[in-house]
Amino acid sequence: DFATVALRIAEPRLGGGTDPAIGDVNAVLDDLAAAAADTSARDRALARALRMLSPRTFVLFIRIVCKDIGVGLREGTLFASIHPAAETAFRACGSLRKVCADAHAGALDALAAGAAAPIALFQCARPML
Numbered sequence: 479d480f481a482t483v484a485l486r487i488a489e490p491r492l493g494g495g496t497d498p499a500i501g502d503v504n505a506v507l508d509d510l511a512a513a514a515a516d517t518s519a520r521d522r523a524l525a526r527a528l529r530m531l532s533p534r535t536f537v538l539f540i541r542i543v544c545k546d547i548g549v550g551l552r553e554g555t556l557f558a559s560i561h562p563a564a565e566t567a568f569r570a571c572g573s574l575r576k577v578c579a580d581a582h583a584g585a586l587d588a589l590a591a592g593a594a595a596p597i598a599l600f601q602c603a604r605p606m607l
Contacts, residue, residue, distance in 0.1 A: 480540070480544060480553050481538075481540040481541045482537065482538045483572070483573075483574045484536075484540050484574065485533060485536055485540070486574075486575075487574050487575060487607060488528060488536065488539050489533055491528050492528060492531060492532065492533055493535055496532060496549060497532050497534065497535050498532070498535065499529060501583050502530060503527075503535070503539065504530075506523055506526055506527045506530075506539075507542070508545075508593065509522075509523035509526070510523045510524070520576065527539060544556075551567070557577075560577065560578060560581050561577075561581040561586045562586075563586045563587075563589040564577050564581055564586060567581075567589055569588055570597075571601060571602060572602050573601075573602065576601070
């Protein structure tokens with residue numbers, strides 16, 4: 479599940495261990511909905527959410543946001559912002575950390591050109607059956 483993977487990546491950046499009030503979460507969701515076209519306002523709202531949400535609340539928040547609350551932010555949108563082939567690479571390996579590292583190193587360019595997703599020893603793989 480994407481929200482669980484995102485939690486593992488973002489957990490060191492998350493706020494305190496207490497759950498925020500429902501009004502605070504609603505305010506962030508309202509800010510995200512209002513900033514649908516403005517990427518800098520969306521980034522500020524997401525950064526605010528990271529600072530105030532506990533890990534348990536963050537998973538629920540990501541699930542709400544990814545189900546599209548009118549923001550247009552879905553898994554495909556997140557992957558497209560990383561690299562055009564990021565979603566394909568994530569489906570093959572299941573590691574968001576590896577996809578981000580490969581995108582940074584330029585290793586996803588061959589995958590975008592139509593090459594098969596690489597499989598490595600001692601790495602998780604999700605074969606299509």
